[in-house]
Amino acid sequence: MAAPHPTKEGFTYTPGKGLKAGLDTEGAIRPLSSHAAKKDARPFDTIVVGAGYTGLVAARDLTLAGRSVLIVDARDRIGGRTWTSQVDGEKFEMGGTWIHWCMGYVWREIQRYGLDQRLHVTPNKSFPDYFFNKTNFNGNVYQEPFETNFQMCEDAFKRFCDVDGQGGATVVPIPTQVVKGVLVNEELVKKYDQYSIADRIAEVRAKNICSERELSFLIPWFVLSWGARPENASLLELIKWARHGENSFSFLAQILWCYRLLDGQSHLARNIFEEARRTERLCWSLETRVSSIIDRNGSVEVVTDKGSFKALKVVSTLPQNVAAKVRFDPPLSPLKQEAFSIKHVGQGHKIHSFFNKPELRSGVWNAWHENPEKTYELAAAFGDHTMRDGRVSVVAFGGGNSKKLLPSHDPSKIPTWLADIDPIFAETYSGSIWHEWINDEFAEGHWNMHPPNYYTRFHTELQKPHGNVEFASADWADAWKSFVDGAIEQGTRAAYRINQELQSRPGSARL
Amino acid sequence: MAAPHPTKEGFTYTPGKGLKAGLDTEGAIRPLSSHAAKKDARPFDTIVVGAGYTGLVAARDLTLAGRSVLIVDARDRIGGRTWTSQVDGEKFEMGGTWIHWCMGYVWREIQRYGLDQRLHVTPNKSFPDYFFNKTNFNGNVYQEPFETNFQMCEDAFKRFCDVDGQGGATVVPIPTQVVKGVLVNEELVKKYDQYSIADRIAEVRAKNICSERELSFLIPWFVLSWGARPENASLLELIKWARHGENSFSFLAQILWCYRLLDGQSHLARNIFEEARRTERLCWSLETRVSSIIDRNGSVEVVTDKGSFKALKVVSTLPQNVAAKVRFDPPLSPLKQEAFSIKHVGQGHKIHSFFNKPELRSGVWNAWHENPEKTYELAAAFGDHTMRDGRVSVVAFGGGNSKKLLPSHDPSKIPTWLADIDPIFAETYSGSIWHEWINDEFAEGHWNMHPPNYYTRFHTELQKPHGNVEFASADWADAWKSFVDGAIEQGTRAAYRINQELQSRPGSARL
Structure with a gap:
């Protein structure tokens, strides 16, 4: 179990002490940023925008396959819409919570890290x-x-x-x-x-x-x-x-x-992060806001408030409701722009x-x-x-x-x-x-829930890549859309596609 | 779709022409053996005994993670107890057949290779x-x-x-x-x-x-x-x-x-095999019978009728009913020996x-x-x-x-x-x-089906490694024991364990 550290996120309230922002979580990574550790000036194989389950799994699968990955997230913790706070030894699921053996992607992860023997029944x-x-x-x-x-x-x-x-x-x-x-x-x-x-x-x-x-x-x-x-x-x-x-x-x-992880979702997320970190091919930069993603001349520049980073490929895990805040150059297809202009109702x-x-x-x-x-x-x-x-x-x-x-x-x-x-x-x-x-x-x-007239119009479009940028999110997963399982499905798929494509490129950085 | 080739396995019978042994399958790999391609005398990172789904997934996950793998099988085809024959353009599932989205390991593979859109309903x-x-x-x-x-x-x-x-x-x-x-x-x-x-x-x-x-x-x-x-x-x-x-x-x-793959199980198996092959870290040797597995001085020797091979780790996917035919040195635990001496009833x-x-x-x-x-x-x-x-x-x-x-x-x-x-x-x-x-x-x-008094006595023991040898088989999977899904679960787990262990070894062959 990794030690918990503070995040700025989450609130506590007690009638005596009033409101307080910030909680401890295993999802808070120290140091917040590691990208100074990258020794050469070559672009990353992949930059993953977003450290939720989609991004974590994409980063893990890619680093395991020998690719260098930078993961960037605006938050000061990993996990995205799923994280576990810790207060006086008690754990609270702040977002995504329950899992089940019929959700094959997340159950696989739970078995992988031996967490299937540690379940809580609601x-x-x-x-x-x-x-x-x-x-x-x-x-x-x-x-x-x-x-x-x-x-x-x-x-x-x-x-x-x-x-x-x-x-x-x-x-x-x-x-x-x-x-x-x-x-x-x-x-x-x-x-x-x-x-x-x-x-x-x-x-x-x-x-x-x-x-x-x-x-x-x-x-x-x-x-x-x-x-x-x-x-x-x-x-x-x-x-x-x-x-x-x-x-x-x-x-x-x-x-x-019904079933949730006794050790918390952030513990699972941390296991995925640590498996990637152990490859020594993972860099990360938390508290880092992406403003633009520029795909030009065969590589992609991700512009952030902490500087610009370059990669051969990008995985955007930006959720539907905020993806429009990032500028894409060249611009996204009109249909994708429309998809991101309509908000989900969750x-x-x-x-x-x-x-x-x-x-x-x-x-x-x-x-x-x-x-x-x-x-x-x-x-x-x-x-x-x-x-x-x-x-x-x-x-x-x-x-x-x-x-x-x-x-x-x-x-x-x-x-x-x-x-x-x-x-x-x-x-x-x-x-x-x-x-x-x-x-x-x-x-x-x-979690992402559709209004009427959204699913059939946008689902397929949302899954499409845009040049060298893959779009991956539980928001448009095929199986358990809107769930942790769907996030892992999407991260798995993005990593597979990128790995296959980089493998077929002559002269790409091979292992 | 890979071209089908003949295997010696399977029978056809027609009242006119009588009995004929051997059918075509996409699971027949050409050439039958590639291990001459390995250029150096270093041991493989892992030898996988058995080219069923368990072995294929273990080999794929390990080669993706940069490990060199030799896969050995006594048969002249991949797939083990699951394979698809082809006769006059018709496909027949000779063993394992049906899949479902509640079987998370196999559904993930089907989505990975885009086969979930090609289903047949029985x-x-x-x-x-x-x-x-x-x-x-x-x-x-x-x-x-x-x-x-x-x-x-x-x-x-x-x-x-x-x-x-x-x-x-x-x-x-x-x-x-x-x-x-x-x-x-x-x-x-x-x-x-x-x-x-x-x-x-x-x-x-x-x-x-x-x-x-x-x-x-x-x-x-x-x-x-x-x-x-x-x-x-x-x-x-x-x-x-x-x-x-x-x-x-x-x-x-x-x-x-209810649901099976229109393109056949052998097509899925072949997709897994080809993903491993594309890493250029996979060697294979079909029609190769293993007689002994000798674990000594930190490496494992797999003795076959085509010569001996060495590796740091071995994955044995030998099914319960035939595992006792292979000699293990040092000998297996008495409980594992007993587990292999009792036959499943399928x-x-x-x-x-x-x-x-x-x-x-x-x-x-x-x-x-x-x-x-x-x-x-x-x-x-x-x-x-x-x-x-x-x-x-x-x-x-x-x-x-x-x-x-x-x-x-x-x-x-x-x-x-x-x-x-x-x-x-x-x-x-x-x-x-x-x-x-x-x-x-x-x-x-x-497929493996237990008699009474077997599950609780042997299940945990069957999953245990023996020195540097992992035992992985659908026969003792946790989730869908006896199914393709269980085979994939077991191959996934064996590869994860080996990868983690090799990663922690100082001086092990790193990417």
Whole structure:
């Protein structure tokens, strides 16, 4: 385990001490920069822009293959939208969290570093009376045992997603191939890509496919999952998710929020970084902002606030919502520019809060009001783990009303937001920890979730290279788009392509 | 697509021309040997024994990382128990076949080489009247629409595998970690490892958990899947499979025999081989039998019938059933010797047969009689694909009575065996293609399936290295044991371990 160091990122709040920015993480690399170590003036084989999982895996695979790599990131830590903070020996996942053996890319990494034997299970039945789901929906409150709720969801989710009488299988036959594939009916996918989840809710209500009671759980779950109001959430992406989970809500739930790494995501990220570092072919420059990427005369210049660097190839892992901030010369294709001008809708909160009430470890809460004026700031909360001092960490997600109120602007609102869901949260609150993704200039949102009419128009274009620049990001992964797994898929692919191409170049720096 | 070349392996039979050994495959590499190309007398960094997926992936990952590798195989082709023959432009999977996006290691390879867009779907509803399941069980014949049968199986399979009231989840919480894991109750796993599937059948009958009608499908399916009689098949391994499929028979079926590569497994294997070859650090020696592996004074000598080779490290991918044929010096641990002295029970047929009856493309047949004297030679048959000339290729599997009759000894029996299942197969038969795995001296069986009392005793031991020799095989993979995916898992792990260890050695050959 590498020693944690401070990052400027993340917030803590306690009613006594107020707001504090900055937390410790294993993802903080020391020194922040190593590029002075590069001895010669030759260009790097590859510069990787972004030290999230995509960039880390690309850098590792390329350095393992004998290529020299410089990895540049504007943050003072690795991990991108996935990192683990450490406070008094407790670890908190600030962004990407859960993993599963059906996510093959990340599971491979976990096995590689022997971390598959160190898992934490989120759902917890230790307090059977509190192993419930409580839902606030349109002002009504429903509460029932967790298993009862899951049984209801299992059936209701199947009906909700059954847009074609085949559980969506005619629209998305293979969930890793939404827009293009041997079994894909492109016309049909385009048709469904027009719809929002709100469109489907309207249809489901009109045809009595699900009851209001069932929707009282499903709709907050959509809001939580997209970080967006249903009218801004892509129905096609929901069908993809359903197909990933074989239309079983319990299976999907198991994949999406059941298992996480005891040692934290930053520990996995650090393992990847260290494997690359051990090759002695990795340089890095954190706290380094890229302003331009200039591809001219067969090499690429990456202009940053710490100077310019040159390489034969570049991997841009810039997320969709911020890629337009970097100037590309020659300019990106009009379609890629349009793709980056439209923002994804993943604009929710993720906040860990601490309570002196052990029973909260078992509970699950959801909340939503379809009237925007009356709705809740947080769409879901559940017990995440019991801390060493006996307090319970409850993790809450919200979306749809984002940016109206930022927790860092008035953190004392956090316990109020939770108490809006259940008065139980009004007591024994002792503080919170979070990363304000929706106010993060390097991400401008959390995990990537599409609005309608985006997937089929831009997915293929986003994956295309631009001259010597590969574009790789979980935001346009084929399999687990928006997940750690998708980031690793994209990093793997970028490294493979670059390695193959450099290998075929006469006179390229060979091992 | 690489040009196919002849291998000595595989059989064809036609009533007119009789039996013929040898088929063409993309897995046949020319030249058969390249090791003369190695210019210096230094030992290889690694010798990989076995050119199946495990060995190919280990060799690729190591050569990519700058290590020199010699790959040795007794066969005249790559692929081990997975290879694709080509006859008149038609491709036939002679061994390992189906893949799925839940098998992360192989799906990654498929995406890597862009083959995920070229899939064939085995189940086919083109002939709705023939989209049935027909079962012969204990002399009774049942026939019903495929969907009806699947619905019955869905429910019956859940009940059959529900050994603990939790669908087996207390025994195998995470299917990729059967014997050891953070959630594993080792005592409970050991308890269930004592039981055969026959033990569970007896219990299911005594407690009326499944009807005879339901067992009429399930039991032949077990025989097909294990290549063994139920009394020789491990119940623990069945629970693992059930957990992989989330206790859903239809999901498991989709994973196990739905999607395969249009271009064939040998094309994927060849892609891996060629990526390694392009590094210019790969040597190979096919048709080369290993007799001894001698680990002495910090390097390993691999003695073969084509001479001796030396390396710093060796990866042995010898399958469980043949590993004991190679002499290890120093000798293997007593427990590993015992593990290799017990044979796995995967001793079934896999035979492709051709019929001038297009409707057979849609059918599925099962057969079993619990009286060994009365039982069928083949346990399952189904339409695999329609050939260009309009004939249908039906693939049949059998087990449990293996070695009593070998198809190559009297191939004219094949249509009789099929007609025993359904008289429909007595007509329009025009020939067969198969690999006789149960009579193959380099495998002595097909995919690895455990008898009772094997998994918990030997799994961990089988994974352990022996001095400078890594043992890697799908036979003891953690995730998809016995599958192509498991082979790739094991090859990946062996290469990672060796690379890390060589990197830490002072003075080792660095890039």
